[in-house]
Amino acid sequence: DIQMTQSPSSLSASVGDRVTITCRASQSISSYLNWYQQKPGKAPKLLIYAASSLQSGVPSRFSGSGSGTDFTLTISSLQPEDFATYYCQQSYSTPPTFGPGTKVDIK
Amino acid sequence: EVQLVESGGGLVQPGGSLRLSCAASGFTFSSYWMHWVRQAPGKGLVWVSRINSDGSSTSYADSVKGRFTISRDNAKNTLYLQMNSLRAEDTAVYYCARENYYDSSGPNWFDPWGQGTLVTVSS
Numbered sequence: 001d002i003q004m005t006q007s008p009s010s011l012s013a014s015v016g017d018r019v020t021i022t023c024r025a026s027q028s029i030s031s032y033l034n035w036y037q038q039k040p041g042k043a044p045k046l047l048i049y050a051a052s053s054l055q056s057g058v059p060s061r062f063s064g065s066g067s068g069t070d071f072t073l074t075i076s077s078l079q080p081e082d083f084a085t086y087y088c089q090q091s092y093s094t095p096p097t098f099g100p101g102t103k104v105d106i107k
Numbered sequence: 108e109v110q111l112v113e114s115g116g117g118l119v120q121p122g123g124s125l126r127l128s129c130a131a132s133g134f135t136f137s138s139y140w141m142h143w144v145r146q147a148p149g150k151g152l153v154w155v156s157r158i159n160s161d162g163s164s165t166s167y168a169d170s171v172k173g174r175f176t177i178s179r180d181n182a183k184n185t186l187y188l189q190m191n192s193l194r195a196e197d198t199a200v201y202y203c204a205r206e207n208y209y210d211s212s213g214p215n216w217f218d219p220w221g222q223g224t225l226v227t228v229s230s
Binding site for chain 1: 142
């Protein structure tokens with residue numbers, strides 16, 4: 001199975017900050033990488049698919065980049081509604097696997 | 108509106124069985140592969156199982172293989188997860204999710220997700 005890691009595991013930030021989350025795969029996964037946002041008690045929500053494609057309806061302050069083994073999710077200007085946990089997920093091979101998550105909370 | 112609604116969760120004793128359902132609406136259910144993903148309390152997301160569009164092919168996580176069975180009824184637009192020999196470590200919120208892709212040989216992703224249904228395995 002492909003192992004996914006994320007860093008940091010948590011971060012504290014202020015509204016307006018630029019936030020970057022890193023995801024690393026244990027082997028090359030090309031661009032088969034997705035990002036999800038999850039708020040407490042809610043289902044995950046797709047933000048970015050295929051490493052850099054913005055899901056319809058997701059604000060443009062979210063962006064994704066990377067290929068191979070290293071990927072980043074960037075929030076250009078953090079908004080109050082962005083405080084949540086973010087997960088990366090590889091779809092390169094079965095089983096699809098998720099990173100452990102990065103919790104973004106208020107500084 | 109594209110929607111997935113899970114049901115069937117609850118409290119069950121170790122060794123017991125439960126069947127989860129996921130009702131789909133707003134899209135052509137029979138055209139999509141579907142998945143179950145679970146999340147133990149306070150933990151991360153873990154893939155459980157998937158089924159192809161006509162139900163002829165399935166795949167399972169090693170942790171549930173031989174105990175869980177995924178199936179679908181395209182006439183009823185419903186996905187199922189039959190869970191047998193349940194263990195305490197199966198306690199989780201179970202989500203169903205639709206698989207999307209540009210083409211079948213490229214990247215795919217989960218969207219949308221249902222709201223989840225909680226399964227608690229305890230005596």
